[in-house]
Every structure is written in C-alpha cells, then in structure tokens.
Amino acid sequence: MMLSHRLLNALWYRQVFLRDPHEELDELLSRPLGSSGIYLIGCAKEIVYVGQTLRLKERPIESLGRYYHRVPDTSLPWSIAIAQSFSADLNERESTAIRSYAPKFNTSIPSVSKSQGRMPEVIGVAAVFQDQDRPCGAFDPENLKRQIENARTNPNPPWKRKRTRRKTATPQPRRKKGVTICEALLEEDLDSFKRSFAVPRCGPLPFKINLCEGGDVVTRDGEIVGVWKLDENAQVSFLPNDASEPLFTDMPLGRLCEQIREWYEANCGNHSILDSEAGRGYAAGE
Numbered sequence: 001m002m003l004s005h006r007l008l009n010a011l012w013y014r015q016v017f018l019r020d021p022h023e024e025l026d027e028l029l030s031r032p033l034g035s036s037g038i039y040l041i042g043c044a045k046e047i048v049y050v051g052q053t054l055r056l057k058e059r060p061i062e063s064l065g066r067y068y069h070r071v072p073d074t075s076l077p078w079s080i081a082i083a084q085s086f087s088a089d090l091n092e093r094e095s096t097a098i099r100s101y102a103p104k105f106n107t108s109i110p111s112v113s114k115s116q117g118r119m120p121e122v123i124g125v126a127a128v129f130q131d132q133d134r135p136c137g138a139f140d141p142e143n144l145k146r147q148i149e150n151a152r153t154n155p156n157p158p159w160k161r162k163r164t165r166r167k168t169a170t171p172q173p174r175r176k177k178g179v180t181i182c183e184a185l186l187e188e189d190l191d192s193f194k195r196s197f198a199v200p201r202c203g204p205l206p207f208k209i210n211l212c213e214g215g216d217v218v219t220r221d222g223e224i225v226g227v228w229k230l231d232e233n234a235q236v237s238f239l240p241n242d243a244s245e246p247l248f249t250d251m252p253l254g255r256l257c258e259q260i261r262e263w264y265e266a267n268c269g270n271h272s273i274l275d276s277e278a279g280r281g282y283a284a285g286e
Contacts, residue, residue: 011061017068017129018254024126024135025080029057031124033084038093038120039063040081041103042138043071046147049105050097050120052090056082064128067105077136078128083120092117098159101144102151109159197253209257209264211236217260225264 012021039060041049049067053059060080068074085093095115098106109115127135137143151157199210201218209225210218217226217238226240226247237249238260248259 011058013254017065018258019074020130022127022130022132025128028080028082028124028126029060033057033082036087036090037085038083038090038097040083040097040101040120040122040139041067042079042081042136044076045137045140045143047101047103047138047144049103050094050101052085052094052110054087056084070105075131077132077134079125079135079138080128081122081125081139083122085120089118093120096120099157100151101147102154102157102159104158107158107161207257209260211257219264225260225268 033056035056036052036054037056038050038052039056040047041051041060041064048071049063051059051063060082064078064080068078083093091110092114095109095111096117096119098109099115100119122139125135125139138147197211198213199205199207199218201212201214201216205212205218205220205222208220210220211228212218215227215229216224217228218224224241226238226243229237229239229246235249236253236256237246238256239246240263247263248256
C-alpha cells in the first residue's frame with residue numbers, strides 16, 4: 001500500500017525536524033514496498049543507524065526523529081536507504097549490517113551468531129531534507145568501504161560495549177491515593193515528554209525557544225516568556241506570562257515553538273536575542 005502524502009506529512013511533523021522533507025524521500029516511501037525490511041540512516045559521510053521493521057514506510061522516519069537531535073549540527077545532510085526483506089531474514093540482515101558498519105546509534109545487535117550472513121540489498125536511497133542538494137555521502141562506495149574497514153578494526157564497536165544492568169526489576173511506582181487513572185496517565189505522559197524533549201535549566205539553553213523541565217518557556221538569552229502545559233489529551237500548549245488561557249495549542253510541537261518565536265518577535269521587538277546564534281528553536285530532542 002502506498003503511503004499517502006497526507007499521512008507522510010502527519011508522520012513527518014510529529015518528529016520536530018523543522019526542516020521540510022525532500023521530494024526524493026516522498027517518492028521512495030510512496031513506492032509499493034512490502035511491509036517488512038531493513039532501513040539504514042546516514043548522516044554526512046557515515047551510516048549512523050540500521051533498523052529492521054514490519055512497517056517499512058513509517059518506521060524510518062520515526063527512528064530518524066529519535067536520533068536527529070543527538071547529532072550536534074542539525075544542518076547536516078541526511079539520507080535513508082531501504083532494503084526489502086522477508087520477516088524471517090530480518091535478524092540476519094540487520095545483524096550483518098550492524099557488524100559491518102558499526103553505526104554509532106546501534107548499541108545492540110539482534111543476533112551475533114547471524115551477524116556474518118547476508119547484507120541488506122538496498123533498493124533505494126533518498127535525501128531526507130529539502131535543503132539538501134543531493135543525498136548525503138554515507139552511501140557513496142568509498143565512504144561505505146571506509147566505514148566497513150573502520151568497523152572491522154574497531155575492538156569496541158557500539159553494539160559490543162557493556163552496559164550496566166539492574167540485577168533486580170525496577171519497582172513500578174504506586175499511584176498516589178486519590179489520583180485517578182486519567183491523572184496517572186497524564187503524569188506518565190508528562191514524564192515521557194520531559195525525558196524526550198524538555199530542556200534542563202542547569203546548562204546553556206541551546207535553542208531560540210526552549211521548553212524547560214520546570215514548565216517555563218525560555219529564550220536562548222534566558223528570558224522567560226511564558227509557560228508550557230500538557231493537557232489531558234497529551235497536547236502541549238503555551239501560555240504567555242500572566243495569561244490565564246493558552247495562546248497556542250493543539251499543533252505539532254515544532255510548529256508550536258515556531259509560533260511562539262513569531263509571537264515573541266512581533267510583540268517584544270527584540271530579534272537579536274533569538275537570532276544572535278545559528279540554530280532553530282524548539283524543545284530538545286534525545
């Protein structure tokens with residue numbers, strides 16, 4: 001089934017990239033692909049993540065959203081490559097690609113025993129962002145060869161590094177007395193949102209508009225311009241200082257922060273605070 005342009009847009013704008021998708025990506029994900037396969041995400045001149053999925057049209061964008069903001073320079077070119085595969089072959093294909101390339105965001109491998117098997121057979125590569133002239137260099141033959149050689153000589157690839165594990169299961173938090181199920185779920189959504197997007201106040205503020213952990217909305221220069229709240233539908237809204245009702249709500253997070261920036265510039269007249277450094281403003285990613 002083809003992924004409609006409308007569904008692709010909805011999926012895209014949930015990820016808070018603040019860059020438009022390239023027409024190549026639209027074309028690649030609109031092909032009559034099967035549901036299962038391997039996808040490879042490239043940034044600049046290297047493959048940074050390999051994944052397997054039974055949702056080949058949607059999952060690459062979701063994974064890109066997880067790792068995009070973990071690369072300091074968000075202006076870099078990115079590409080996505082797709083390889084179709086039967087579900088029974090996914091572990092072998094993914095494991096072999098992870099061992100071969102040692103992408104920095106792959107901290108585990110599905111099957112070490114199958115990781116010297118068949119590589120994914122890429123059927124298409126697309127530039128991710130509209131502001132790119134071409135796909136990034138990650139899938140150029142010379143860069144693939146270099147990454148494979150670096151992985152082969154790397155004694156401690158990301159998927160092999162030891163991670164500390166708890167010896168006992170993490171106890172589940174008890175619901176507070178008098179708290180309804182809806183309130184508990186909202187609190188869970190709020191905690192998840194803070195872990196994924198909220199900016200800590202203890203360090204430099206990286207974006208033009210920052211949604212901070214304590215609920216403040218703060219410019220890069222440190223000026224508090226209002227507060228953000230999460231409603232019972234897990235929608236983030238913005239209330240300016242001293243306002244009793246939200247000014248903006250019920251929109252993708254990236255667009256919300258763009259609206260806050262535009263409102264701030266129109267009402268406060270101090271553009272230098274927001275434009276003094278390169279970067280785009282919104283809640284922090286992973």
